[in-house]
Every structure is written in C-alpha cells, then in structure tokens.
Amino acid sequence: MAAPVLEARTISKRFPGALALDRVDLQVHAGEVLALVGENGAGKSTLVKILAGEEFPDSGQVFMDGSSVRMDSVPTATGLGVILIHQELNLSDNLDVTANIFLGREPHRFGILNHRRLEQAARPILERIGLDCASSTKVARLSMGQRQLVEIARALAARSRVLIMDEPTSSLSQGETRNLFRTVRELRAEGVAVIYISHRLGEVKELADRVLVLRDGANAGELAKEEIDHDRMVRLMVGRDISSYYGQVPDQRGPVRLEVRNLRTRNHPGHRLDLEVGAGEIVGLAGLLGSGRSALLGALFGTDPALGGSVRIDGAPARISNPIEGIRNGIALVPEDRKQQGLILRMGVEENISLASLRHHRLRGGFINRLLHRRQTARMITRLGIRTPGAETATEHLSGGNQQKVVLAKWLSLKPKVLLLDEPTRGIDVGSKQEIYHLIEALSEEGTAILFASSEMEEILRLSRRVVVMREGRISGELSRGELTEEAVGRLATSAEEAA
Ligand SMILES: Nc1ncnc2c1ncn2[C@@H]1O[C@H](COP(=O)(O)OP(=O)(O)OP(=O)(O)O)[C@@H](O)[C@H]1O
Ligand SMILES: [Mg+2]
Structure with missing residues (x-):
C-alpha cells in the first residue's frame, strides 16, 4: 500500500x-x-x-x-x-x-x-x-x-x-x-x-x-x-455500553401554557401562526432549513420580535419585544447560534450557567444565593458531563460540545415556564444526548411547556409528544405521537415541492 x-x-x-x-x-x-x-x-x-x-x-x-x-x-x-x-x-x-x-x-x-x-x-x-x-x-x-x-x-x-x-x-x-x-x-x-x-x-x-x-x-x-x-x-x-433508552413516553398535557395567535414573524410577514403548547408537553418543531422555525422561536423569546399577533402565557397576555421581557414572562430560549447569543466566551463556566438565573432572580426582586448557584452549577457539570478543568475556566477554552452543554445548563437550571430550544443537541456526543433528553423530560414533568426545533429526525422521533411541521413560513401540519413517523414528517415538510 x-x-x-x-x-x-x-x-x-x-x-x-x-x-x-x-x-x-x-x-x-x-x-x-x-x-x-x-x-x-x-x-x-x-x-x-x-x-x-x-x-x-x-x-x-x-x-x-x-x-x-x-x-x-x-x-x-x-x-x-x-x-x-x-x-x-x-x-x-x-x-x-x-x-x-x-x-x-x-x-x-x-x-x-x-x-x-x-x-x-x-x-x-x-x-x-x-x-x-x-x-x-x-x-x-x-x-x-x-x-x-x-x-x-x-x-x-x-x-x-x-x-x-x-x-x-x-x-x-x-x-x-x-x-x-x-x-x-x-x-x-x-x-x-x-x-x-x-x-x-x-x-x-x-x-x-x-x-x-x-x-x-x-x-x-x-x-x-x-x-x-x-x-x-x-x-x-x-469504554462501556450505553443503552439508548427509548422509555415509555408519558403523554401528559396539562392546561395550555403557551398560546400563540396570528403571530407574524419578520422572515415571513405574510403568514400568521397559531400554536399551543400545554404544561408538561414536549412539542417538536420540524421542517426544512429556512422553513421559519428559528424565526418563530426568536419571535416568542424576543430576540427577533414579532410583527403582530398575540402570545399568552398561562392565559395572561405577554408583550415580548426583547429577551428581557421574554425572561420576565418565564420564557427561555437556547438559540441556534450559540457563539453569538448563548455564551459569554471570556466568562467562566459557572458564571455563564448562573447568568440567566441571576438575572431572573434580580428581576423578581429575590435575593441571590451564591452558594445555591455553586451547588447547582456543580450538579449540572456532573450531570451533563461538562469536561472542564474547573467551574471558573473561561468557556472559550472548552471544546465545542462542552460549550453547548454550558448553554443548555444555563437555561435548564432556570426552570422556565416555557422552554424553547433550537437544535438542542447540535455537536453533542451520543452519551450526553441521552442525559440532555432526560433533563428536558424532567423539566416537562415539572410542568414546563417545551417547544424544540430540530433537524435531526431521530431527535424529533425520540423526544416529541407531538410534532408541528413548518414549511415556507407556515405551519403545514401537526402529528400526534401515534401518527409520528419519519415519512409523515417528511411529507409535511416538503409536499409543496412535490406538488410543484
Ligand atoms: N485553547 C484551549 N485552551 C485550553 N484548553 C483547550 C483549548 N482547546 C481545547 N482545549 C481542551 O482540550 C480538550 C480537547 O478539546 P477538543 O476541542 O479537541 O475536543 P473535541 O473532541 O473536538 O470535542 P467536541 O466534540 O466537543 O468538539 C478539552 O478538554 C478542551 O477543554
Ligand atoms: Mg470539536
């Protein structure tokens, strides 16, 4: 050779x-x-x-x-x-x-x-x-x-x-x-x-x-x-076997936590979006690249404010024109572009993880328990297997996947009413993915309404209790857990192209 x-x-x-x-x-x-x-x-x-x-x-x-x-x-x-x-x-x-x-x-x-x-x-x-x-x-x-x-x-x-x-x-x-x-x-x-x-x-x-x-x-x-x-x-x-657990998916859906009516995003101003997510429900947002998933999530959180329409959280109207208002209304977003929106690279792992919750507590006028944060950070580092020399290490020195875990840890520890995730496990290794799915499921069991966009079909199938499919800026259909197959999602994501 x-x-x-x-x-x-x-x-x-x-x-x-x-x-x-x-x-x-x-x-x-x-x-x-x-x-x-x-x-x-x-x-x-x-x-x-x-x-x-x-x-x-x-x-x-x-x-x-x-x-x-x-x-x-x-x-x-x-x-x-x-x-x-x-x-x-x-x-x-x-x-x-x-x-x-x-x-x-x-x-x-x-x-x-x-x-x-x-x-x-x-x-x-x-x-x-x-x-x-x-x-x-x-x-x-x-x-x-x-x-x-x-x-x-x-x-x-x-x-x-x-x-x-x-x-x-x-x-x-x-x-x-x-x-x-x-x-x-x-x-x-x-x-x-x-x-x-x-x-x-x-x-x-x-x-x-x-x-x-x-x-x-x-x-x-x-x-x-x-x-x-x-x-x-x-x-x-x-160095060991990992059971990729496909446990039973409890199909719990409490009262509506997130209600979206006639929402118009800047990317697709001509379409109006309607959507509901119940307490404890995990809804997958499927669709091709550019179908409007990220724009919808950004509009709900306030990074990319909506042009019109209404959002209600637990029945109360929520006016969200920037992320601070998003957080104040109990919404969290794990964004797609982590480097720009998710992390302060020069700051330490712990600081990054506690950043959102500190702000949250301050906004609610509560007092900040530093020790609590330290303990919470340590728990997240262990659970997600964040590989870092220490809790103080600047996140820019972590590997790509470990930076991603820090962003997730930050928002998961906030325990929001509504958690929005855009490609939650991009760049994350197989073992840690399962751990992240467990954490998301644990939050849903506590009543958090979860809406996540993913391009990984495996992830959509694994995690969703219901799937909303987007195509060219509008919602092209919805699939219950029972109807959920790769083919069904694919059909709703692309049928405009097929028809053309
Ligand atoms: N510039 C740096 N300063 C300090 N430590 C670093 C730096 N770059 C990488 N490391 C450390 O080196 C180790 C290997 O990192 P590397 O980025 O090569 O991992 P990786 O296999 O690419 O991981 P991932 O799948 O998450 O991208 C990690 O512990 C990381 O924290
Ligand atoms: Mg890498």
Missing part, C-alpha cells in the same frame, strides 16, 4: 488544566474517508487543528507522503493541500460569498484579482454543493446551514489533497447533507483524502471507509469498513 498522504505520529498537546492529546497516531490515505469520532472533549478538534497548522503539538510529528513536514502555519498547510473546515465557522460576515470563498488565497494564482472573474469561478462550485443564493450575498445574511456550505465551497476552491471537516453537517438540512455526501464521495473518487468528524454515527456508518476513535485524548481503537456499527463505535468512545 502507498504511504499515507497524511500521517500524525505520537502527537501530544497540553493545555492549562487539560492534556488534550496523549501520543495520538493517525493515518489517512488518498481516496479514503476516515471518520474521527469521540466524546465531547476527546481531542478531535485539537488534533485536526494541529494537522492544519493552527495549533502546534508539544511533541510528535506530521508526515506527508512519508516525509516529515512542519505544519507551522495555516498557509503552510494550505500550500501542502491540507484544508480544515471548522466546527465553529470562520467566515467574514461583512464580505460576500465570493470573497469568502477566495479569502486569503494568493491573488497571483488567479491573475488579476477581479471580482467578476472570481464570481465566475465561484459559480460552478456553488452549483456543485447546491448553495442556492447569489454569490454577491453578504455572509451575514445567510443561515447557519448556508454558511457551512460557503466554508465547504472555500475548501473545494482550494483543491485540497486532504480535506478535513469538523462536524460539517451539524447545521445542514437533510437535502444539504445529501448534497455534501455526494460531494465528499466525488472528492474521494478523485483521490482526495477526507477526515470527517461527526457525532452523528449514522452518517459515519454511511460515509466512512474507516473509523478512528479517540478517548480522553488517546487512541481508543479503529474500525475497518465492515466493522463499523453504532454500538461498536460507542463502546470504543465511552
């Missing part, structure tokens, strides 16, 4: 308070898709950042085509054909799609740097990945999923030999995911080596030729193509 295109040998990396990588080995060959899996904080992102010249190992070596190389900067790695697409997207919001695709590339490769020419060069790439927007659109105006596709376009434009994707599908719709998989398979057929990080083990099984598992910063094992299956991966990831 030919030498691996890219190889890492005995890579170690220590951060203050965390040994992120402990003598890790990795090899990837031309024309191979290598999946890299492991729990939140296992070291996946750190490893690929080292391969792409963004972080530097304390010890160990990187080889390309069998020769030792120094990945001392991102341009060096790019020059050698190693491109990393980030877990936390890295685009320039104020530039348009074209500029982002070619950002940081040496202009002389294109001759005169002429925006029109770049636009022409961008067009086939955008078509290939199925990004449906003008290349002159500012990135700030794109959805999370569309931004992800721009990152992928950037990697394609660079003609990489090794393409590394850190959780690329976490904010893509099913259709976009299919497009991405097709692109990955084409690249593989062209001899590109792909390293693919994902917590969605179904995708890994579908796409990967080989799986490399990291646990606590060390190699935990490898699976050849024919050995790849869900339980095996989980066992290597966590």
Whole structure:
C-alpha cells in the first residue's frame, strides 16, 4: 500500500488544566474517508487543528507522503493541500460569498484579482454543493446551514489533497447533507483524502471507509469498513455500553401554557401562526432549513420580535419585544447560534450557567444565593458531563460540545415556564444526548411547556409528544405521537415541492 498522504505520529498537546492529546497516531490515505469520532472533549478538534497548522503539538510529528513536514502555519498547510473546515465557522460576515470563498488565497494564482472573474469561478462550485443564493450575498445574511456550505465551497476552491471537516453537517438540512455526501464521495473518487468528524454515527456508518476513535485524548481503537456499527463505535468512545433508552413516553398535557395567535414573524410577514403548547408537553418543531422555525422561536423569546399577533402565557397576555421581557414572562430560549447569543466566551463556566438565573432572580426582586448557584452549577457539570478543568475556566477554552452543554445548563437550571430550544443537541456526543433528553423530560414533568426545533429526525422521533411541521413560513401540519413517523414528517415538510 502507498504511504499515507497524511500521517500524525505520537502527537501530544497540553493545555492549562487539560492534556488534550496523549501520543495520538493517525493515518489517512488518498481516496479514503476516515471518520474521527469521540466524546465531547476527546481531542478531535485539537488534533485536526494541529494537522492544519493552527495549533502546534508539544511533541510528535506530521508526515506527508512519508516525509516529515512542519505544519507551522495555516498557509503552510494550505500550500501542502491540507484544508480544515471548522466546527465553529470562520467566515467574514461583512464580505460576500465570493470573497469568502477566495479569502486569503494568493491573488497571483488567479491573475488579476477581479471580482467578476472570481464570481465566475465561484459559480460552478456553488452549483456543485447546491448553495442556492447569489454569490454577491453578504455572509451575514445567510443561515447557519448556508454558511457551512460557503466554508465547504472555500475548501473545494482550494483543491485540497486532504480535506478535513469538523462536524460539517451539524447545521445542514437533510437535502444539504445529501448534497455534501455526494460531494465528499466525488472528492474521494478523485483521490482526495477526507477526515470527517461527526457525532452523528449514522452518517459515519454511511460515509466512512474507516473509523478512528479517540478517548480522553488517546487512541481508543479503529474500525475497518465492515466493522463499523453504532454500538461498536460507542463502546470504543465511552469504554462501556450505553443503552439508548427509548422509555415509555408519558403523554401528559396539562392546561395550555403557551398560546400563540396570528403571530407574524419578520422572515415571513405574510403568514400568521397559531400554536399551543400545554404544561408538561414536549412539542417538536420540524421542517426544512429556512422553513421559519428559528424565526418563530426568536419571535416568542424576543430576540427577533414579532410583527403582530398575540402570545399568552398561562392565559395572561405577554408583550415580548426583547429577551428581557421574554425572561420576565418565564420564557427561555437556547438559540441556534450559540457563539453569538448563548455564551459569554471570556466568562467562566459557572458564571455563564448562573447568568440567566441571576438575572431572573434580580428581576423578581429575590435575593441571590451564591452558594445555591455553586451547588447547582456543580450538579449540572456532573450531570451533563461538562469536561472542564474547573467551574471558573473561561468557556472559550472548552471544546465545542462542552460549550453547548454550558448553554443548555444555563437555561435548564432556570426552570422556565416555557422552554424553547433550537437544535438542542447540535455537536453533542451520543452519551450526553441521552442525559440532555432526560433533563428536558424532567423539566416537562415539572410542568414546563417545551417547544424544540430540530433537524435531526431521530431527535424529533425520540423526544416529541407531538410534532408541528413548518414549511415556507407556515405551519403545514401537526402529528400526534401515534401518527409520528419519519415519512409523515417528511411529507409535511416538503409536499409543496412535490406538488410543484
Ligand atoms: N485553547 C484551549 N485552551 C485550553 N484548553 C483547550 C483549548 N482547546 C481545547 N482545549 C481542551 O482540550 C480538550 C480537547 O478539546 P477538543 O476541542 O479537541 O475536543 P473535541 O473532541 O473536538 O470535542 P467536541 O466534540 O466537543 O468538539 C478539552 O478538554 C478542551 O477543554
Ligand atoms: Mg470539536
């Protein structure tokens, strides 16, 4: 067999308070898709950042085509054909799609740097990945999923030999995911080596030729193509079996807690939305990317105030034109774009978790019991398995999934009347997902009305007592627990397209 295109040998990396990588080995060959899996904080992102010249190992070596190389900067790695697409997207919001695709590339490769020419060069790439927007659109105006596709376009434009994707599908719709998989398979057929990080083990099984598992910063094992299956991966990831509990779903629905009438959102001002969620009810909000789910949740919480309509909480009218009013009315939102809306990155884990409840208590005039918060934070850190050197550590130093857990902990500990969640477990590993589902269910048992948007069908099916499906800004249908199937959801989410 030919030498691996890219190889890492005995890579170690220590951060203050965390040994992120402990003598890790990795090899990837031309024309191979290598999946890299492991729990939140296992070291996946750190490893690929080292391969792409963004972080530097304390010890160990990187080889390309069998020769030792120094990945001392991102341009060096790019020059050698190693491109990393980030877990936390890295685009320039104020530039348009074209500029982002070619950002940081040496202009002389294109001759005169002429925006029109770049636009022409961008067009086939955008078509290939199925990004449906003008290349002159500012990135700030794109959805999370569309931004992800721009990152992928950037990697394609660079003609990489090794393409590394850190959780690329976490904010893509099913259709976009299919497009991405097709692109990955084409690249593989062209001899590109792909390293693919994902917590969605179904995708890994579908796409990967080989799986490399990291646990606590060390190699935990490898699976050849024919050995790849869900339980095996989980066992290597966590070192034990996890029962993915599909317990009995109590179909409790108390009196109406959240009542929405004639709500008009800024994204789809022409449609009026009606919706009810009962106390203790868990309602899933399904739909394609851009169908209006996030806009609805943002309007209810006040981040993206509604243009009209009425909201009642426990029968009382609620006027919500900003998040403070949302919180005052007993509403909490775990937003889709955590980095911007969910966390204060420079602040510590505990501060972040207690932030919302502190504000809450202050607003209600109650007095703040610091000790109580400390205990509550400690409990959340344990329950959700938040991997952090300490409660004081700044959240910017946590892995992506662990940051996400902090945001969830913050809102779950508030015990709101109405809890809104937008893609609650994006980027979270399989074991912690179950724990989060339990916490959401525990809140519902205490009477919280829960409305969550998710693009993961498994999550919709697992957690929802009832599903509301959105399509192009309106509610296209509703499914009770008994009617709930993947096909039924899919039909309501897309039938406009089928009819067309
Ligand atoms: N800049 C940093 N400063 C301090 N610690 C860090 C830094 N980056 C990563 N770490 C720590 O290194 C460990 C590995 O993190 P890494 O981001 O590689 O995990 P991951 O496997 O990508 O997890 P996830 O699935 O949550 O994205 C974690 O304990 C994390 O807190
Ligand atoms: Mg990561």
